[in-house]
Amino acid sequence: MPQHKLAEPFEFKNKVTIPNRLVMAPMVARASEEDGYVSDDDLRYFALRSEVAGMIITGAAYVIDHGKGFGRQLSIAHSDNVPGLTRLSNAIKKDGAKAIVQLYHGGRESHPAAHQMGYGLGPSAMKFDWLPYDVKEMTLDQIDKTIAAFAAATRRAIDAGFDGVEVHGANHYLLQQFFSVYSNHRDDEWGGDLVRRMAFPLAVLDAVMEVAKDAGRPFIVGYRISPEEVHGDNVGYTMTDSLALIDAVANRGVDYVHVSLWEGFDGTPMDGDKPIGKMVKDTVAGRCPVIVVSNVFNQADAERALEYGDLVAIGRAALIDPKFGAKIVAGRGDEVETSVAGRVEELAYTEDLIEWFTGSGKDLLPPLKGLE
Numbered sequence: 001m002p003q004h005k006l007a008e009p010f011e012f013k014n015k016v017t018i019p020n021r022l023v024m025a026p027m028v029a030r031a032s033e034e035d036g037y038v039s040d041d042d043l044r045y046f047a048l049r050s051e052v053a054g055m056i057i058t059g060a061a062y063v064i065d066h067g068k069g070f071g072r073q074l075s076i077a078h079s080d081n082v083p084g085l086t087r088l089s090n091a092i093k094k095d096g097a098k099a100i101v102q103l104y105h106g107g108r109e110s111h112p113a114a115h116q117m118g119y120g121l122g123p124s125a126m127k128f129d130w131l132p133y134d135v136k137e138m139t140l141d142q143i144d145k146t147i148a149a150f151a152a153a154t155r156r157a158i159d160a161g162f163d164g165v166e167v168h169g170a171n172h173y174l175l176q177q178f179f180s181v182y183s184n185h186r187d188d189e190w191g192g193d194l195v196r197r198m199a200f201p202l203a204v205l206d207a208v209m210e211v212a213k214d215a216g217r218p219f220i221v222g223y224r225i226s227p228e229e230v231h232g233d234n235v236g237y238t239m240t241d242s243l244a245l246i247d248a249v250a251n252r253g254v255d256y257v258h259v260s261l262w263e264g265f266d267g268t269p270m271d272g273d274k275p276i277g278k279m280v281k282d283t284v285a286g287r288c289p290v291i292v293v294s295n296v297f298n299q300a301d302a303e304r305a306l307e308y309g310d311l312v313a314i315g316r317a318a319l320i321d322p323k324f325g326a327k328i329v330a331g332r333g334d335e336v337e338t339s340v341a342g343r344v345e346e347l348a349y350t351e352d353l354i355e356w357f358t359g360s361g362k363d364l365l366p367p368l369k370g371l372e
Helices: 003-007 040-048 078-095 111-117 140-159 174-179 199-212 238-250 276-284 301-307 316-320 324-329 351-358
Strands: 023-025 057-062 098-104 120-122 133-136 163-167 220-225 227-233 234-237 255-260 291-293 310-313
Touching: 003 301, 003 324, 023 324, 040 078, 057 078, 078 098, 078 140, 098 140, 098 220, 111 120, 120 174, 140 163, 140 199, 163 174, 163 199, 174 199, 174 234, 199 220, 199 238, 220 238, 238 255, 238 276, 255 276, 276 291, 301 310, 310 316, 316 324
Parallel strands: 023 057, 023 310, 057 098, 098 163, 120 133, 163 220, 220 255, 255 291, 291 310
Antiparallel strands: 227 234
């Protein structure tokens, strides 16, 4: 593969062009005000990374108050969030990158909301050993209002000047919970067989895409998915199930599918040896591009990752070197930093983010080299 491949512009089918094939993966920055409004910390963090990739996706932004999952998490749940979000999109776009906001509901993992309400919300009423609260089944009215909240959040993203949204269907949050047979025990139109377990994530996507059609400009809609949910004997869904959902997502004309991987961009499913990225590419069959992610820390990693997807997302690499993409595009890939040791103060991390990596979230997050 020619070394300049990463630096090539990429055009989506809706004619939006990004300046290179690198994407900053959505990562919660723990930088917003406690009530979700954009803060100066948010602006510093993203402005510093405005050249890290050709497309930059914010960390999860909650679309409704009972979906808030973290302290200092970004909100897109209210119309008065829009002025701050406008400043945020401008900070991201100042050097030519496209700005995408990730739309999120934590479901049962909405810890701050659950502590406030006294319970969490999910597709079914369940008790989970790791949650200090019970989970109640969402009512039909709550489901309808949550779908509407994703649509309203899309309108706010448009008004705030973002170039697109990513629907967060991965990482055990609400959309994945509805898709998972482990979490979803419903016997109505929102649960049961595979088709009905797909109904909620697809309804959210449909609502988002309907609003996006009225953006007044080409507007990107992506969908992020965890390719399987298998934890020992607990099987929420298989790779085969996931490919069925991905096929339905692609049929709706989504602009990209973003595969959330943990073991590496070349990872394989639990019961197979074909790389997941290639399985997803075969399934979408050219209907939309595929973004792969995980364990990309330098130019060589990113070039290899392009063998498995159309675009390459960087997570920890974007935290470590805010100029990752700019260096590669300029032919200085050998200058990419691979550790934060001795550099933490210049990287615009908040104390909350540092604590998450070194304390309360240490067992949940992948290690950040130099911040062990």
